[in-house]
Amino acid sequence: MSASAMDVDAPRAWLPDVRRQHLDLDVGFVPGAGGYVQGHTTIVCRPPPTGSGDATELTLHAHELVVTRVTVNDAPARVIRRGRIAVRPDGSDDPSGDEDAALAVSDAGALTSGASIARNACEGMLADARAVADGSADELVIALEDGGVIASGGSSDDVVVRVWYGAGTAMNAFGSQPPDSWRRIAPLVAHPRTAPGANGAGADGDQMLPQSLGGGSGGADERTEALDEAPEEPPGYAGWCNPGDGAMCAFVDPDEGNARFLCAPGSALRPAAWFPCVDDGGSLVHFSAVARVDPDLTAVLPGVLTKTELVEETTTTDDGSTRTRSRRAFDYVSGGVPVRAHRMVLAVGTFATRKIPTSAAHRDKFAAAARAEEEDKEEEAAKNDADGANARFHQYSDNAAESTAHSSTHALHCPPCYADNELPAAASCAASALKSFETYLGRPFPYPGGLTFCFVPPDALPVSMDLRLPAMLGAGVTILSTDRLGHPLSAADLVTSRTAIAECAARQLFGGFLEPREDTDAWLAEGLASYMAGTCYVSSLMGADELKYQRAREVEAVVECDDGDALPPLASPSARIWARGRSACGASAEEVKARAVGEARARGEDPDAVAALEHARDVAPASKPPRPPAPGVDTLVRYKAVAVVDMLERKLGEEGMQKVIRKLASLQGKAPGAESLQEAAIAASKATRAAKEKAAAAAEAA
Structure with a gap:
């Protein structure tokens, strides 16, 4: 703050x-x-x-x-x-x-008629609605x-x-x-x-x-x-x-x-x-x-x-x-x-489970980060209690480094009735999609515990799931409807299921680990996620020509409806297609201020005119309900976002686009005070790699 x-x-x-x-x-x-x-x-x-x-x-x-x-x-x-x-x-x-x-x-003395009572009731409901909208109701x-x-x-x-x-x-x-x-x-x-x-x-x-x-x-x-x-x-x-x-x-x-x-x-x-x-x-x-x-x-x-x-x-x-x-x-x-x-999300249920081992690069990378986090906890405990016995801080002690190094797996959970047929097919899809993503990005997925896919009955989900975003996304946890499980004997169901799993896995990176800074950037997260899912996995699933045909149909739908009124501009606060309409607020007050001043100067205006905007971003964060656009508008804006990213690929070429996405994937968000933790993680990772190289050299010499 x-x-x-x-x-x-x-x-x-x-x-x-x-x-x-x-x-x-x-x-x-x-x-x-x-x-x-x-x-x-x-x-x-x-x-x-x-x-x-x-x-x-x-x-x-x-x-x-x-x-x-x-x-x-x-x-x-x-x-x-x-x-x-x-x-x-x-x-x-x-x-x-x-x-x-x-x-x-x-x-109260004025409430002498039914009209007065109804008027005051409406005013009370409007006040409650304003409190919910601005976040003050959740304080x-x-x-x-x-x-x-x-x-x-x-x-x-x-x-x-x-x-x-x-x-x-x-x-x-x-x-x-x-x-x-x-x-x-x-x-x-x-x-x-x-x-x-x-x-x-x-x-x-x-x-x-x-x-x-x-x-x-x-x-x-x-x-x-x-x-x-x-x-x-x-x-x-x-x-x-x-x-x-x-x-x-x-x-x-x-x-x-x-x-x-x-x-x-x-x-x-x-x-x-x-x-x-x-x-x-x-x-x-x-x-x-x-x-x-x-x-x-x-x-x-x-x-x-x-x-x-x-x-x-x-x-x-x-x-x-x-x-x-x-x-x-x-x-x-x-x-x-x-x-x-x-x-942070939670899923509890009667589940059958299937696990997929993560790559060796994934285990090595996050074991180092977990060790650095444990050292950070020990330093906090020593700082607050000289003898290291302070229960408030030692209650967080765990074996995260060991668990990450030896037990890190991707996992899929579903009701037991889907365990024999649909779950193995979903696990095969998840393994192939994640492998193709890691190959394309040149790095493992950024979640230490691996990715988890939970399939629950539709009635257990808070909102209806559409085909484009058929899930509730957490940090490495994706909760989907069982409608997205495909039976091995149905080719159409398998294509739908695998496309949904790949789209959700891609959003764990773009839109999940890497979030848009402002509402005007929401389209970029969604467009990059769908582009990567299509390029890395969906094109091999249904064929490159079929994917191109599908994208062309999406562009036709956008052109038909984008009359300047029905669809909001792609890079506008109204195009809230990220996280089901949640407001993006990853930019700091200083970043918003610098951008607003630059825009004001470019328009030839006085930079002092943006003072109100600076103050609006500098207020405390609030817990607000998401405000998604209408379902049809939401789908068309997603189509448009993917079309723009495809246009960028045609300008840059496939190799150039891959370099851009790899650069974005290498970005690491940091909280205040997390720089030392990140440096410790990098040092631990280098030490682990050096020890492995030394052991390999000793083995060859022997």
């Missing part, structure tokens, strides 16, 4: 620059109520910049999460504002702290309970924030009620009651989940039976009917033995919907996570899977008895490569 984003004279909510974030989650399903994510997150933040003053309030992004506890540097803290709603110390809403609500109360402002200073500008000590929370429509099954302000739009509906004794509390304020809901050894039928036998109770708020529903999508497939699937984020399509974070498109963070699920489920997250283990959890009932249930824990670490918060 820039220094200008904080008022030195009047301390305001500080939006921190996150260095590392750890998620400790329990993920599951409640029959009849949906899915849930419950646990806590630990956020390690860099201190405010020098000259920014003292920060007494801290802002995170959280979209309709139920927050139960907060600490800052292990000191008790609390939420003081949620969006535009002030929060009392007991957690209830404080209408007096909200200007709009206070205005409505003072004007979660935190302060210490004693009102003290959270951090001082120029300090050398990191700030550690821990937030205990829950998300998902099933949270109410555990007794977690939504805030008062949400109940106005959450109608009363009945929900399945939890089994007796489901309200035990665990250590560190974690709410333990009941045996009958979490999995245990009895299976789904036994859990459902326990819910059915529970006594009736009055209707209640079944999670959040409208609020909170965007956290995730959960689906139980009755045709496949009640197989369960969950994807996050849901229809909100932003990370703040399922975990508290700082949704800053210009900041890179080292994420790690532990996800505990039922023993028969698999959890997939970005990063390197370091270990899986079966754990036993004990809950205490109201009558003092204890119950034990089994959970399977999946541990993921960053592997030395930081990502942006909006690239």
